[in-house]
Amino acid sequence: xxxxxxxxxxxxxERPNPDKAVDFxxxxxxxxxxxxxQLNVPLLEKLCRSADTIRTMARTVDGxxxxxxxxxxxxxxxxxxxxxxxxxLSFMAACQILGITCNEVRDPKTSSExxxxxQTDSVRMFSSYFDVIIMRSQVEKxxxxxxxxxxxxxxxxxxxxxxINAGAGSDEHPTQALLDMYTIYRTFRFPQSTAQESxxxxxxxxxxxxxxxxxxxxxxxxxxxxxxxxxxxSLATVLAQYPGVRMFFVAPDHDALRLDKKLESNLxxxxxxxxxxxxxxxxxxxxxxxxxxxxxxxxxxxxxxxSPETETELAALDLEPFRLTKSRVNQLKSFSAILHPFxxxxxxxxxxTEVDQDPRALYFRQARNGMWARAALLxxxxxxxxxxxxxxxxxxxxxx
Ligand code: NCD
Numbered sequence: 001x002x003x004x005x006x007x008x009x010x011x012x013x014e015r016p017n018p019d020k021a022v023d024f025x026x027x028x029x030x031x032x033x034x035x036x037x038q039l040n041v042p043l044l045e046k047l048c049r050s051a052d053t054i055r056t057m058a059r060t061v062d063g064x065x066x067x068x069x070x071x072x073x074x075x076x077x078x079x080x081x082x083x084x085x086x087x088x089l090s091f092m093a094a095c096q097i098l099g100i101t102c103n104e105v106r107d108p109k110t111s112s113e114x115x116x117x118x119q120t121d122s123v124r125m126f127s128s129y130f131d132v133i134i135m136r137s138q139v140e141k142x143x144x145x146x147x148x149x150x151x152x153x154x155x156x157x158x159x160x161x162x163x164i165n166a167g168a169g170s171d172e173h174p175t176q177a178l179l180d181m182y183t184i185y186r187t188f189r190f191p192q193s194t195a196q197e198s199x200x201x202x203x204x205x206x207x208x209x210x211x212x213x214x215x216x217x218x219x220x221x222x223x224x225x226x227x228x229x230x231x232x233x234s235l236a237t238v239l240a241q242y243p244g245v246r247m248f249f250v251a252p253d254h255d256a257l258r259l260d261k262k263l264e265s266n267l268x269x270x271x272x273x274x275x276x277x278x279x280x281x282x283x284x285x286x287x288x289x290x291x292x293x294x295x296x297x298x299x300x301x302x303x304x305x306x307s308p309e310t311e312t313e314l315a316a317l318d319l320e321p322f323r324l325t326k327s328r329v330n331q332l333k334s335f336s337a338i339l340h341p342f343x344x345x346x347x348x349x350x351x352x353t354e355v356d357q358d359p360r361a362l363y364f365r366q367a368r369n370g371m372w373a374r375a376a377l378l379x380x381x382x383x384x385x386x387x388x389x390x391x392x393x394x395x396x397x398x399x400x
Contacts (some may be wrong), residue, residue, distance in 0.1 A: 004142070005120045009148045013141055020144070020256045023151055030381055032147040032163040036177040036234030047178060050385060051369070052375035053392050058097060062310045062398055066391040071382055072099030077130040079123065080106045080166065082138045086342055086367050087166050087175065091134050094375035103130070120149060127161045132381065140169035170228040170305055176341050177234035178377060181371035183362060184215050184295060186369070187337045217244035219230055219292050223280060223322055224350055224371055226259045228252040231341040232299060233263055240270035248289050250277045252317045256310050256366035257301070279321035280328055290331040296338050298324055300345040324351050329358055337362050
């Protein structure tokens with residue numbers, strides 16, 4: 001991506017996010033999804049409801065069939081020039097659930113980029129053939145630039161399609177924040193299990209009197225590569241909207257990894273109580289930080305961003321204090337959620353596989369939630385939420 005491709009959009013890129021968000025919505029609905037703070041609380045709650053509806057419908061053959069008709073007239077381009085397993089596959093599965101036909105470009109060597117076609121021209125070409133472009137790139141702000149390009153095309157009454165940022169450099173990963181929030185909503189909903197039993201929440205309240213349902217009034221602990229983890233940036237920004245949220249950031253003592261000043265000041269400006277630590281074993285107010293945590297968000301050290309000097313410096317770091325071992329898991333509250341955007345590093349083992357059996361280890365469910373949450377996002381972008389509700393009611397009638 002050259003400077004020349006970015007330059008027409010510089011002024012727009014330099015604006016604060018709330019100003020940009022206006023360009024990425026239409027009639028109160030998302031037009032493009034570029035950064036986490038576009039996911040406000042009412043929208044998240046709506047998307048979580050749609051995701052629940054889709055997952056319920058997908059349990060029956062009839063429900064599956066009517067989901068597949070919902071967006072069968074749409075085509076999606078998955079333009080992923082950076083490695084991906086979960087984001088790519090869950091978007092593809094989400095498209096398949098909704099009947100959207102998808103195609104992919106993953107290796108630019110197979111596209112005309114080898115003939116010196118610019119990436120912006122490539123994206124504009126995709127918009128000629130497809131109805132949505134879901135894109136991951138190592139270039140920060142590339143998805144944002146493409147969204148402006150689409151808006152400019154629309155201004156001149158040319159073809160324009162929604163852009164979904166599926167990961168942009170070390171900057172933002174809003175759809176990961178969406179599925180993380182869906183997992184957090186589901187976990188902290190504390191549903192009633194049986195009629196005889198009092199609700200799980202009132203049982204838990206005996207041990208944790210201040211506990212409330214929902215993402216608010218909770219302590220979130222982020223551990224690992226805080227500075228370069230785009231998932232951390234997007235999720236922390238989204239969580240900052242909820243009242244009473246406290247965030248613990250646990251990272252090795254290195255500038256490349258610690259919470260960066262920009263995110264720190266944004267979170268403080270949103271009223272979040274932030275604490276930073278150099279180990280998972282630290283305490284605050286005389287109590288272990290893990291014992292005060294409602295949700296742990298583990299991340300891997302993102303070696304691919306290392307410069308040769310950082311590589312040498314990071315190789316010398318002791319990562320043991322940043323591993324969520326079984327004994328550390330034992331310090332967590334009984335209802336806590338252990339999340340990880342994945343992939344986890346099998347050599348470092350920031351979450352050892354022995355933790356996988358713990359009921360609080362939600363990372364595999366979290367990844368599956370990505371499929372439902374991304375399907376809900378596509379339904380929203382294509383303005384098919386009412387159709388989804390109708391299809392659900394029809395499938396309920398036909399099964400009764
Ligand atoms: C993350 C990513 O690509 O940013 N993975 C994901 O999308 N689930 C995290 C990572 O690569 O460490």
